[in-house]
Amino acid sequence: MDTMRVIQKSDDNFIKFNDVESVLIHGDKSKIKQPFITIAIPTYRRHILLKEAIDSALNQLNPNCEYEVIIVDNEVSYGVVTETEKLIKGYSNNKLLYYRNSDNIGMAGNWNRCFELARGKWVAFLHDDDLLVNDYLFKVSKLLDKKKKIGALVSSFEIIGENNRTKKDSKLERVTKKLFVRFGKNKLMRIRPLDTKIWNSNIYGPPTCGALFYKDYALKQGGFDEDNFPSLDWFFLFNFNKKYKVYKPLDKLGFYRVIDNESLNPKTLRAFVKDAADFREINRKSYLIGKLMFKFFKYEQHAVIIDWVMDLGKSSELKAEEFNNLCKYKIRPILLSLYKRAFRIYWIIKRIMAMIFG
Template sequence: MSRFEITLPYYGDVALMQAAVRSVLAQDGTDWRLTVVDDGREPGVPEWFEQLADPRVRYYRNERNLGVTGNFNRCVDLAEYEYLVLMGSDDLMHPDYLSVVRRAAGREPGAAMIQPGVQVIGSDGLPYDTLADRAKRRLYAPSGPERALLCGERLAVSLLRGNWLYFPSVCWRTEAVRRFGFRADLGVIQDLALVIDLLAAGESLATTPEVCFGYRRHAASESSATAYTGHRFEEAKRFFRETADRLAALGWPRASRVSRHHLSSRLHALALLPAAARHAGAPGVTAMLRHALR
């Protein structure tokens, strides 16, 4: 019986996408399927999948470009199995990714999200450490047992202080994601918005320490591009303010305060000021200062 729907919302570099696909095909077991949803028009891609001719792979090309969030929701709509992965098309699964996730799901069958261990890699595929990733590990990720079941306001506080999850590596319970979907009005922070929706609904997150996923971080990512113009931070400010009001009404005052201050997001804007000056000039610098200094 198939349990895991691995989806690949694809747009961009063909070679990186092909490497991501091959890393999925290296998974063990017969309880999974790969669904690729192509939101671009790169030549030769449909033909490559046709030649691949692997019964474990489904390939779709959107009739029109749906954008990042629209393609995420298209992947959710196509998912038919119990669990769902929304893998980045430039990321890499280690051969034991599904083995690790299977064991975690067996330990915590009620969890809506499973976060395994992640290795950050650069454009060249080699290990790559950044200030943001060090902050995730040392400042924001909860201390204590590496295998844990987390939920409620405590987890919301932790994630709103600094989102230490690696979204493309997370395995989700499909029914829980489908209940909310990704907000169409968000283009960068939609993953955190979905997690907060799930926590507010009483869902939980299981963590397990085994490193089994390569998360690629490079300047060509959507989040980096929008950060330099300040667009990412305008979106973030709106989300954090709305979420603060929502969590206050839910009776989560600590989480509401953390969201209203969104300190890590503001510090991130300050850290990117030199890059914004180089890539976006005065408008980008002004937008990020406005976000950082409120």
């Protein structure tokens, strides 16, 4: 991967699949003429979990805006009625539209197709194994009125599924989370490219659980680039954030399901580490803060990424030692502890500032 190109340039990724048609299989667009928000669910052969995702999008409490729910299916049917199609045709909700691509355009292509097919001013992404909170639309409609020229809201979510893959919160984190739940309602925390430059990681999170994008801005940005897999969401949002304001609600918007899928494939996990190492190197060369963090915490930045990947892939054949070639690693326990504490304190302060001013 040419990480310098990733940082400095955004291509038009929508033109890559202009010749692939997305056919409307179920639903009537005339029933909802001008949706304000489109909840977009890209899917591929996951009809059982997909039903839960759809239900969470359709069964919204007190939605205070017009909205549509679009399913964009990447499974080629070859004239056969698929399990996903059978599921969708069991719905009679006028808000639901089901599209199927005439060819498989990959994950990035399908995410981009969601932008293209959405008719809402805002596009909320929901992966087909995740869920929205039941008052998602009510919450985000109020949040969008709080700030001017919002480009995106990335989602705060609760992890469900195989929780044994996730580390337990510290006592400080448990206390602060309770405070954020109590005082963080209808509050927004500003996310900036500087945050990524300092911590050399995807501080935006995955584009799901109601991550909301202003459609026109996303189209101008060029969409997700399949060549940046598996970090395509990180690099897209990093570039997007250079031009447009990104905020993160302190309040929970959805539920993120941790299951064995492509993201937990050992090959994919290895690629995550390589992407972070590449970004760290370019960050060092391109930005003063990146140079300073590299100088003092090069090994610690690498160690945190390794810990994260090893925790995700704890049941795979991954070995921490195999990543040592990406950084002449030195174990420095005191600096590593300092780095981790600084990371936690940094985000606690940002959240407190959001509770006061957000």
